[in-house]
Amino acid sequence: MNNNCYCCLLMLWARAIRAILANQKAIGEVLLQRDRDPRKVSEKDFFKECAWAIYVARFRVDTVRKKWPELEAAFLHWDYQQVCKNIASVRAAALRVINSARKADAVIQVAQWMCQTGWPTISERLLDGLTKDNQGNFVPDPQLITYLDRLPMIGETNAIFILKNMGYDLAKPDVLLTKLAPKFDYRGDKDGVQQFASDISQLVIERISVVEAVLWNAVSSKAELSFECPRCGGQR
Numbered sequence: 001m002n003n004n005c006y007c008c009l010l011m012l013w014a015r016a017i018r019a020i021l022a023n024q025k026a027i028g029e030v031l032l033q034r035d036r037d038p039r040k041v042s043e044k045d046f047f048k049e050c051a052w053a054i055y056v057a058r059f060r061v062d063t064v065r066k067k068w069p070e071l072e073a074a075f076l077h078w079d080y081q082q083v084c085k086n087i088a089s090v091r092a093a094a095l096r097v098i099n100s101a102r103k104a105d106a107v108i109q110v111a112q113w114m115c116q117t118g119w120p121t122i123s124e125r126l127l128d129g130l131t132k133d134n135q136g137n138f139v140p141d142p143q144l145i146t147y148l149d150r151l152p153m154i155g156e157t158n159a160i161f162i163l164k165n166m167g168y169d170l171a172k173p174d175v176l177l178t179k180l181a182p183k184f185d186y187r188g189d190k191d192g193v194q195q196f197a198s199d200i201s202q203l204v205i206e207r208i209s210v211v212e213a214v215l216w217n218a219v220s221s222k223a224e225l226s227f228e229c230p231r232c233g234g235q236r
């Protein structure tokens with residue numbers, strides 16, 4: 001913990017939990033995140049998470065979610081080897097679901113990279129340097145972000161997003177959380193958001209990625225989260 005007020009963080013946590021308790025979709029996401037384990041990620045899971053990150057980037061998540069079963073069918077249920085053998089038909093099918101050539105091509109390029117590199121090599125790299133701390137957090141090798149962010153349409157933020165969805169305890173520095181963190185005196189960037197989620201994680205005995213999922217869902221539901229802290233007097 002830095003000099004940040006623990007009372008502020010606990011009050012935010014309580015408000016965020018209250019905001020999502022009646023939201024079954026959010027609770028489902030949080031529970032899913034709690035059980036995620038990078039060691040259990042299959043090659044299809046990995047390909048699927050890359051595709052999800054590519055499709056939701058600068059797109060309405062609800063739209064992608066609604067069309068997801070059709071996208072899964074278009075990408076042959078994440079059989080990347082079959083995708084590589086049927087590029088033209090896969091591309092056409094994907095464009096019929098969501099008309100973005102850039103996104104379809106980026107997903108196909110990920111499949112090609114996986115075919116060329118081979119899953120055993122990729123999987124070994126993904127798990128290399130993985131540690132589990134006493135909070136149950138899966139802490140990745142920091143270089144992993146660089147390993148993924150050179151893939152098409154996957155920059156630093158998307159690399160973190162993919163790793164988080166694979167069960168690594170990273171907080172995605174998206175627009176909602178980079179705005180929330182500075183209200184609690186954290187930097188509004190990748191490291192600030194990670195420290196913010198990590199500090200709350202230690203206070204509430206939850207994984208960092210679970211804290212992130214709770215906060216993200218609370219903020220995106222537009223719940224009233226502001227308060228005046230009785231301990232430090234901060235207006236949050």
Ligand SMILES: [Zn+2]
Nearest residue numbers: 005008229232
């Ligand atoms: Zn406070």
